[in-house]
Amino acid sequence: MPADRTLDRLRAAADVVRTAGEHDTVAGVPARYVAAPRDTGQAAALLRAAAALDLAVAFRGGGTKQDWGSPPRRLDLILDTTALTGVVEHAAGDLITVVRAGTRLDELPATLAGAGQQLALDAPLPGGTVGGAVATNTSGPRRMLYGTVRDLLIGVTLVRADGVVAHAGGKVVKNVAGYDLGKLVTGAYGTLGLITECAFRLHPLPATVAYVSRAVDDLAEAGRLAGTVRAAQLVPTALEVDAPAGGPATVTVLLEGTPAGVTARAAAARRLLGADATAADQPPDGWARCPWRDGDVGLKLTAALSGVPRLLSEARAAADRQNLPLALRGSAGVGVLYAGLPGASDPERVAGLVDALRATTAAVGGHTVVLTAPAPVRDRVDLWGPVHGLELMRRVKQRFDPDARLAPGRFVGGI
Amino acid sequence: MSTTTTDLDALAAALRAAIGADRVISDRQELRTYECDGLAQYKVIPALVALPADAEQCAAVVRACVAAGTPFVARGSGTGLSGGALPRADGVLVVTSQMRDILEIAPDDERAVVQPGVINLAVTRAATPHGYYYAPDPSSQQICSIGGNVAENSGGAHCLKYGFTTNHVLGVELVTPDGDRVRLGGRAPDAPGYDLLGAFVGSEGTLGIATEVTVRLTRLPESVRTLLAAFETTDEAGAATSAIIAAGVVPAAVEMMDALAIEAAEAAVQCGYPAGAGAVLIVELDGPDPEVAAQFGQVESLCRENGAFEIRIAADDAERALFWKGRKSAFAAVGRISPDYIVQDGVIPRTALSEVLRRIGELSAERGIRVANVFHAGDGNLHPLVLFDAAVEGETVRAEEVSGAILDLCITHGGSITGEHGVGMDKAKYMPRMFTDDDLDTMQLLRCAFDPDGLANPGKVFPTPRLCGEVPGRRKGVHPAQEAGLAEVF
Numbered sequence: 001m002p003a004d005r006t007l008d009r010l011r012a013a014a015d016v017v018r019t020a021g022e023h024d025t026v027a028g029v030p031a032r033y034v035a036a037p038r039d040t041g042q043a044a045a046l047l048r049a050a051a052a053l054d055l056a057v058a059f060r061g062g063g064t065k066q067d068w069g070s071p072p073r074r075l076d077l078i079l080d081t082t083a084l085t086g087v088v089e090h091a092a093g094d095l096i097t098v099v100r101a102g103t104r105l106d107e108l109p110a111t112l113a114g115a116g117q118q119l120a121l122d123a124p125l126p127g128g129t130v131g132g133a134v135a136t137n138t139s140g141p142r143r144m145l146y147g148t149v150r151d152l153l154i155g156v157t158l159v160r161a162d163g164v165v166a167h168a169g170g171k172v173v174k175n176v177a178g179y180d181l182g183k184l185v186t187g188a189y190g191t192l193g194l195i196t197e198c199a200f201r202l203h204p205l206p207a208t209v210a211y212v213s214r215a216v217d218d219l220a221e222a223g224r225l226a227g228t229v230r231a232a233q234l235v236p237t238a239l240e241v242d243a244p245a246g247g248p249a250t251v252t253v254l255l256e257g258t259p260a261g262v263t264a265r266a267a268a269a270r271r272l273l274g275a276d277a278t279a280a281d282q283p284p285d286g287w288a289r290c291p292w293r294d295g296d297v298g299l300k301l302t303a304a305l306s307g308v309p310r311l312l313s314e315a316r317a318a319a320d321r322q323n324l325p326l327a328l329r330g331s332a333g334v335g336v337l338y339a340g341l342p343g344a345s346d347p348e349r350v351a352g353l354v355d356a357l358r359a360t361t362a363a364v365g366g367h368t369v370v371l372t373a374p375a376p377v378r379d380r381v382d383l384w385g386p387v388h389g390l391e392l393m394r395r396v397k398q399r400f401d402p403d404a405r406l407a408p409g410r411f412v413g414g415i
Numbered sequence: 416m417s418t419t420t421t422d423l424d425a426l427a428a429a430l431r432a433a434i435g436a437d438r439v440i441s442d443r444q445e446l447r448t449y450e451c452d453g454l455a456q457y458k459v460i461p462a463l464v465a466l467p468a469d470a471e472q473c474a475a476v477v478r479a480c481v482a483a484g485t486p487f488v489a490r491g492s493g494t495g496l497s498g499g500a501l502p503r504a505d506g507v508l509v510v511t512s513q514m515r516d517i518l519e520i521a522p523d524d525e526r527a528v529v530q531p532g533v534i535n536l537a538v539t540r541a542a543t544p545h546g547y548y549y550a551p552d553p554s555s556q557q558i559c560s561i562g563g564n565v566a567e568n569s570g571g572a573h574c575l576k577y578g579f580t581t582n583h584v585l586g587v588e589l590v591t592p593d594g595d596r597v598r599l600g601g602r603a604p605d606a607p608g609y610d611l612l613g614a615f616v617g618s619e620g621t622l623g624i625a626t627e628v629t630v631r632l633t634r635l636p637e638s639v640r641t642l643l644a645a646f647e648t649t650d651e652a653g654a655a656t657s658a659i660i661a662a663g664v665v666p667a668a669v670e671m672m673d674a675l676a677i678e679a680a681e682a683a684v685q686c687g688y689p690a691g692a693g694a695v696l697i698v699e700l701d702g703p704d705p706e707v708a709a710q711f712g713q714v715e716s717l718c719r720e721n722g723a724f725e726i727r728i729a730a731d732d733a734e735r736a737l738f739w740k741g742r743k744s745a746f747a748a749v750g751r752i753s754p755d756y757i758v759q760d761g762v763i764p765r766t767a768l769s770e771v772l773r774r775i776g777e778l779s780a781e782r783g784i785r786v787a788n789v790f791h792a793g794d795g796n797l798h799p800l801v802l803f804d805a806a807v808e809g810e811t812v813r814a815e816e817v818s819g820a821i822l823d824l825c826i827t828h829g830g831s832i833t834g835e836h837g838v839g840m841d842k843a844k845y846m847p848r849m850f851t852d853d854d855l856d857t858m859q860l861l862r863c864a865f866d867p868d869g870l871a872n873p874g875k876v877f878p879t880p881r882l883c884g885e886v887p888g889r890r891k892g893v894h895p896a897q898e899a900g901l902a903e904v905f
Contacts, residue, residue, distance in 0.1 A: 093657060093766035094795075116663055137605065148605070150613055151582050158857070166857035167850065172762045174579065174794040175831035176568045176617050177838055177849055178876065179858045183581075183613025192609075204663030227523070231546075233637035235703050261706035304602035306523035335603050365524075366603035387608040388598045392591065395864040396609055412608045 006053055006076075007033060013049035014042035016083065024078055026058045027071035027410070028375060036080040040157055040165055040196040043079065047194065048163030050077055050405065057161075058407045059190040061102055061129030065136050068298075068371045069189050070383055073409035079194060081131050087111055088197060089171075095202045096154065096171055101131025101195045117202045120146035122288040124338075131195045137187030140288040141238030141254060144333040146203060149186050155199030156182040158192075161401040166193075173201045184396070191411045192400045206237075206256035212269040213252040213284055214277040219316050219328075222249045223309025226332035228272055229253055230305065234265050239333030241312065242286060245325030251332070252284055291329040292340025297350055298372040299339040301330075301357060307364025308332050315339065318356035322349040335366065343373075347380040354381050362386075384412045423462050426483045426507070430465050433475035438513075440464040449508050452493040452500040453555075457840055461488070461502030466510050469530075470588060470596060470626035473509065477624065478594035480507050486870045489624040491532055491560030495567055496758055497839030499619045499875055509624060511562050517541050518627070525632045526585065526602055531562025531625045538630065547632035550577040553835065554743050562625050567837040568617030572668040572742075574835075575793035576701075577633060581616040586629035589615065592622070592866035601629060614861060619837050620872035622865040636701035639667070640711045641735045644696045644723040645689035649673050649788065651722035652694035653768040656792045658717040659698065660765065664710050667701040669793035670742050673772075676749070676789040676800065677741070683748030686741030689725040696723075696792065697738050745789040746800065753785070753802035755811070757818045760836040761825035765795040771824055775799060784810070784817045796834035797825070823848065838876045846878050 010017040010033060020031040033055075037043040050057050055076035060066060062082070081102030088098040092115035099108070105123040108130075112118055121133060122140020132138075134156075139148040146152065155169035158181065168181035185192050216222045222241045229239055229251075237256045243249035251273060255265045270277040292298040303311040312328065315337070319326030324345055330337030339357075341350060350373070357368040370383040387393070390413045397404070397415045409415075423441075430439045440446055441463055450458045462485075467473040480487045486506035493500055502508045515532035522545035527538055535556040538549040552571035553559055559569070565587065570579045577583075586600035599612040606612075615622050646652040649671065656669050672680065674693050680686050688695050698714055700707045718726055729735035741748075749756050763771050772788060779786045787800040799821050803814035822832045822845055832838070832845045846855060855877060865871070 091764060091766065093661065094764040095660065096764075137610075139605075147578065147582060150610060151578060160857060164853050164857065166854045168854065168858070170831055170849075171829045172764055172795055172831050172834075174570060174574060174762050174791070174796045174834040176579075176835060177831045177833050177842075178846065178854070179861050180568075180581065180613055180617055181857065181861070183610045184861065186610055186613070187605075188609055204665065207663070230525075230634075233634070233703050235634075235706075257703075257706045258709035260709045261703060264705035265703055300605070302603040302605055304521075304524045304526070306521070307603075336605060361603075364603070365601055367605075367607055369607050384607050388601075388606060389608060389611055391595075392597060392611055392865065393609045396611070396861060399860040399864040 009053060010035060010046065010049050010077070013045040016042060020078065025066070026060070026075055026078065027067050027069060029071045029075045031058070031078040032076045034078045034080055036083040038083045040159065043084065043194055043196055044159045044163045044165050046079060047159050047161065051162050054403065054405065056405050056408055058410070059135065059194050061132035062104060062127040064125040064128040065132055068136055069410045071378070071409065072407050081129060084196060090115065091171070092117060096173070096199060097202055098171065098197060098199045099130050100197055101129060103130050104128070105130055105133055112202060113205060116205050118205050119152065119200050120203045121149060121152060124288060124290045130198055134186050134195055134198055135188065135190050139336070141240050141331055144239055144331055145237040150183050152200050153182045153186060153198055154201050156185060156195060157197035158185060159194040159196060161193065161403070161406050169199065171199050189411045190407050191397060191415055192406065208257060208259045208262040209281060210255045210262050210266040210279050211252055211281070211283055212255065212266050212273060212277055212279045213250050214273040215248045215250050217248060219243055219249055219312035220309055222251050223312045223332065225251045225273060226308060229269065230333055232268070232272055234269055236333060238331065241328065241330065241332040242284065243312070243316070243328040244291070245327045250284065286329065290338055290340065291327040295343040295374060297341040297343060297345060297370065297374070297377055299357065300369045300371055301337045301339055301361050302366030303335045303361060304365035305335050307366070308335055311337065311360055311364055314360045315357060318353055318360070322353045324349055324353055347376045350377050351380045358385055387412045422483060426479060426485055427463055429479045429483070430463065430476060433479055434465065434467055434472040438466045438468065438472070449490070449502060449510070452490065452495045452498060454496050454498045454839070454841055457498045457501050459502045459504050461508040462505055464508045464510055466513050468513055470590065473511070473514070473624055473626050474590045474594050474596050476507065476509055477590050477592065480870060481594050481868070486873050488872050489566065489620045491563035492534070492558050494555045494559040495563060495837060495839060496760065497833065497837040497841045499567060499837045499839035501840045503873070511624070512560065514626065520545060522547055522632065524602055526629055527632055528627065528629050529561050531560060531565070531628060533561050535559050535561060535564055542632045543635065546635050548635055549583070549630055550633045551580045551583050554746065561628050561630065565616055565625050565628055566618070566620045567835070569837070570835045572670055572791060575669065575791065576665050576667045581613060583631045584612065584616050584628060585631055587612060587615060587625045588627035589623040589625050592868070592871035596626070619839060619876050621862055621876055623871060638704045638707040639699065639701040639735070640707055641697065641699040641729040641738055642715060642718070643688070643727045643738045644698065644718040645692035645725040646694045646696070646722050647724065649694040649772050650769045652696045653772070653792065655696060655718045655721035655723065656768070657765065658721055659714055660793070662713060662717060664714060666698050666714070666793060668697065668699040670697040671695070671788070671790055671792040672742060672745060673788040675785060675787035676745050679748040679752045679787055680741035680745050682751040684740050684744045686737055688741055697742055742789065749787055749800045749802060754804045754806065756803065757801040757814055759797070759799045759801060759818050759821055760833050761797050761822050761830060762834040763795045763797060763825050763828045763830040765793070767828040768792065768795065771797070771828060774824055775821055778817050778820050782813045782817050784814050786817065795830065840875055843876060843878045846876070
């Protein structure tokens with residue numbers, strides 16, 4: 001075998017590099033090398049080497065969202081964060097934690113629960129990492145009360161495309177010193193830099209929870225009920241609609257608080273939802289999960305709150321017109337819905353549905369993004385759709401990654 | 416860059432042509448009105464003032480500045496306390512106070528759309544009849560503008576539970592530093608693309624000027640209960656705060672005042688706080704009736720267990736307002752007990768509260784400078800009021816030393832040099848104590864993407880002039896590009 005000088009030079013930077021295997025792909029694009037740095041210093045050395053070698057780099061945590069976003073235009077090195085793990089600090093009295101990016105999100109509850117605390121981020125795909133959740137800005141039902149990654153991330157350590165390490169924010173919740181680069185890299189799909197450490201604000205674990213649910217026959221009714229709950233004084237943690245293809249829909253309200261408070265609010269929620277509403281202390285099936293499986297088409301639909309009933313009804317009607325079984329699930333209380341279609345769906349029909357969904361979401365102030373799809377669908381549809389401020393975004397990318405080596409083409413507008 | 420009188424006359428003419436003669440001020444006496452913001456120790460008379468009526472006029476002003484190569488500074492009500500809206504002698508002050516229409520209150524969307532000059536409290540007043548309010552509440556909320564709040568990411572007492580301005584701003588239309596109008600975010604969450612909205616909020620006018628702001632409206636709580644607890648020491652009040660948080664209670668607000676702050680507030684507004692208190696806490700809970708009822712008793716007990724010698728519970732809105740009156744007037748009130756004072760703004764981890772307050776006391780004693788403490792105890796956002804008399808030889812310098820030492824204390828304990836007032840002009844020199852050169856250079860990458868010519872509020876936030884286009888990194892002496900006349904420092 002001829003000597004691989006690129007591999008040698010990467011290994012000289014940090015001896016945590018191997019040649020890529022058949023599963024080392026990003027949205028179907030194969031890589032040549034995989035490196036798994038154990039700390040920020042190694043990650044920086046690897047990115048400096050990659051810059052010197054003009055290698056295109058993509059980042060990977062648990063790999064659960066590697067097929068989200070557009071395929072990179074070129075790819076040499078996958079920088080894998082699964083060795084970059086662990087809780088650096090948990091200051092319980094200050095309700096903050098600092099976590100390395102490769103730490104699995106579903107491992108944090110066990111660490112934090114001892115202090116009666118939680119990082120209030122849902123993990124829609126089991127096995128995802130903290131860094132992956134930040135990079136793709138995933139969220140789940142509890143965003144209604146606690147906000148999303150952008151609201152909970154208070155500090156970040158980044159390694160830039162040129163290998164320079166930068167920090168922004170800090171370890172206190174209230175902090176307005178300097179630019180909030182944490183928000184800039186949240187949802188940036190690894191196109192601006194590698195996130196190696198995150199500081200988050202935490203919340204106390206609730207003493208009691210209740211899930212109050214009611215099945216409804218049509219989606220317009222689900223939307224109307226969601227509006228009724230929002231206008232009441234329940235202060236729900238989540239307000240979800242789950243509408244599987246071909247089945248009845250369910251509206252679920254999550255209430256958290258003191259035992260006496262939750263009992264009283266759950267009773268009020270049952271009165272609001274209707275006589276056949278039920279209360280449980282466990283979440284319903286599929287709670288906080290994307291309504292699709294590996295290889296399916298996954299969509300994110302957003303709307304102004306008043307547009308949620310219309311979006312629910314029109315999305316289902318548009319799918320029916322295309323004869324596609326559309327599963328809808330999401331946060332009616334904040335105007336974010338997820339939708340799933342079988343991976344084998346005809347790409348033309350999917351494209352027709354995406355067009356219709358874009359028209360509807362635009363009419364209610366929102367967007368339709370195709371998060372993941374099989375290659376034939378990707379070839380047929382624009383995953384991201386129209387984006388405001390794209391020119392400014394291009395300028396930001398140009399400054400942070402002038403050689404376009406970080407996941408080139410993966411993000412909006414070909415960034 | 417230097418601006419000559421002829422250049423200025425030409426720019427004034429261009430501005431008058433673009434937005435109308437009555438919207439441009441060039442008379443030196445009238446300009447003097449705008450020589451400072453809420454931080455009056457810095458004063459600079461702007462070269463020109465423009466008062467655009469709408470977003471298009473605002474964009475026209477910025478385009479005229481770009482064409483002339485003239486820096487511009489945006490200003491709302493001018494209540495900022497870090498010199499963020501301090502004018503430039505060679506620049507245009509763009510005052511947004513005439514853009515003050517509430518464009519829409521949409522309770523069904525839990526949104527309001529407002530122009531930047533709208534007063535913070537006006538949003539709540541407009542939303543209240545619909546059962547909603549605007550949660551971020553800086554102490555200056557009766558006079559500060561939403562545009563200024565967005566620029567400074569300025570919060571207030573209710574941030575602990577409800578988050579900061581950045582959590583409540585869902586969209587902006589801005590005029591970029593090259594005069595384009597761009598929309599970021601909007602009525603629906605999670606717009607695709609980079610979160611430039613998140614980067615813009617709190618950027619202190621260095622990334623452009625907000626011309627329209629979409630904010631989240633929050634449901635008015637079913638129940639609000641407020642107590643005032645008096646302690647002999649700030650240590651006890653701090654311990655009570657920690658105990659409340661440790662119990663899993665998230666109050667709407669936890670505010671603390673020490674003896675000197677109480678003395679000042681009593682002198683100013685006669686709020687009638689308990690006599691002999693070394694510290695008072697104001698704790699407010701809000702939310703659904705059954706939750707507030709369950710937790711309020713717990714808070715009361717925790718205050719007593721940690722040494723509260725008197726607890727008063729507000730019986731009605733009037734009593735609650737009286738509790739808050741002392742707190743909200745404290746900054747202004749110290750004017751009654753000291754000829755001059757510095758309002759400092761720093762943040763510490765809540766668990767360091769006792770230690771930091773003790774050290775502030777020591778600093779005060781060592782330097783012979785009184786410090787009154789009034790602050791957001793729940794989130795560790797300190798507001799030490801450093802009192803001095805400028806007429807006494809050396810006191811001003813000593814006060815500034817104490818003020819700076821307090822910021823160093825915040826940094827040493829892992830905190831921040833500002834929690835809500837911003838970096839502005841005043842604290843730019845402290846940024847390198849909190850951030851490395853690499854950190855600051857990385858922030859400059861964002862700045863240069865928005866503002867390659869460095870015309871938007873130059874000289875604020877960042878300590879060292881930087882050149883867009885240079886390779887970030889440590890630099891000594893004059894930059895070669897500048898020496899060769901190829902680039903300007905901003």
